[in-house]
Amino acid sequence: MSEAVSALSGASYDGIVRVADAGLQGMIQLRGNLGKAAVKNAVTGVTGVDFPAARQANVNGERGILWMSPDELLVLVPYAEATQAVETITMALKKEHHLAADVSDARVMFSLEGEGLREVLAKLTPADMSRAGLPVGEMRRTRLAQVAAGVWLESETSARVIAFRSVAHYVMGLLTHSAQPGSEVGHF
Amino acid sequence: MLILTCPYCGVEADETELSPGGEAHLKRFGPGSSEEEFEGYLFMRENPKGVHFERWRHAYGCGKWFLAARCTMTLEVFGTYPAQTTEPPKKIRDAISAKRPGWSWGDFK
Numbered sequence: 228m229s230e231a232v233s234a235l236s237g238a239s240y241d242g243i244v245r246v247a248d249a250g251l252q253g254m255i256q257l258r259g260n261l262g263k264a265a266v267k268n269a270v271t272g273v274t275g276v277d278f279p280a281a282r283q284a285n286v287n288g289e290r291g292i293l294w295m296s297p298d299e300l301l302v303l304v305p306y307a308e309a310t311q312a313v314e315t316i317t318m319a320l321k322k323e324h325h326l327a328a329d330v331s332d333a334r335v336m337f338s339l340e341g342e343g344l345r346e347v348l349a350k351l352t353p354a355d356m357s358r359a360g361l362p363v364g365e366m367r368r369t370r371l372a373q374v375a376a377g378v379w380l381e382s383e384t385s386a387r388v389i390a391f392r393s394v395a396h397y398v399m400g401l402l403t404h405s406a407q408p409g410s411e412v413g414h415f
Numbered sequence: 416m417l418i419l420t421c422p423y424c425g426v427e428a429d430e431t432e433l434s435p436g437g438e439a440h441l442k443r444f445g446p447g448s449s450e451e452e453f454e455g456y457l458f459m460r461e462n463p464k465g466v467h468f469e470r471w472r473h474a475y476g477c478g479k480w481f482l483a484a485r486c487t488m489t490l491e492v493f494g495t496y497p498a499q500t501t502e503p504p505k506k507i508r509d510a511i512s513a514k515r516p517g518w519s520w521g522d523f524k
């Protein structure tokens with residue numbers, strides 16, 4: 228069996244904030260009717276977190292549920308459990324029209340740690356990165372420069388970014404550049 | 416810069432997070448239609464200076480298509496609404512009438 232590695236093998240950079248490849252993370256894309264109890268039960272069952280309200284990110288460690296659209300969730304579980312979690316969800320939803328796909332190896336997750344993360348991200352996205360614009364715990368799908376990304380803050384000094392694995396180097400370059408010492412703006 | 420609120424996910428999306436989809440409320444004319452109707456469906460557009468209705472897709476976001484009413488001259492946005500509608504809802508028309516009394520667009524006013 229081949230050894231699974233995250234897109235950037237844990238690369239990191241210390242600047243205004245610490246930017247790092249967050250490592251292997253199980254991610255399951257789930258599309259379906261989010262109003263159905265079966266769907267809610269299936270995803271809360273494999274993650275142990277509450278079902279999120281619209282645009283919320285309910286995350287506890289490596290487990291969580293990200294609200295991606297009115298009919299889409301990204302379910303987070305430990306990497307080693309992703310395959311089993313897809314089976315569990317599929318079994319629970321066999322009577323519901325849905326799609327559950329293990330996208331763990333098709334995505335990359337970054338962690339941003341430090342005081343300046345709002346402005347490091349604000350240089351790259353048109354999204355409102357103020358405290359009112361993106362409160363802690365709110366999921367924001369947007370773009371970072373030229374590629375799609377999902378962003379949420381776990382606290383004022385910790386954020387997560389998810390992007391397609393194919394653009395992992397590009398996003399790392401963006402975040403590294405944006406976090407260069409001396410490039411502080413001090414807007415927020 | 417144009418900011419439109421996606422009616423599906425509620426995100427205030429920047430123009431660069433959206434894909435433009437051209438004019439809204441087009442009626443499709445396909446097989447069996449006259450040449451004039453087909454030409455109108457394919458090519459004839461309102462292109463107004465003022466109140467306009469457009470399709471947009473929240474591409475860097477929830478991915479949904481929605482409709483927007485805005486002013487092409489001032490970039491003022493009157494409102495956004497779901498794509499599953501064949502004409503602007505009353506709320507949107509009222510919002511336009513409040514700002515642009517006597518407006519008309521195609522068959523709508």
Ligand SMILES: [Zn+2]
Pocket residue numbers: 421422423424425426473476477478479
């Ligand atoms: Zn949206």
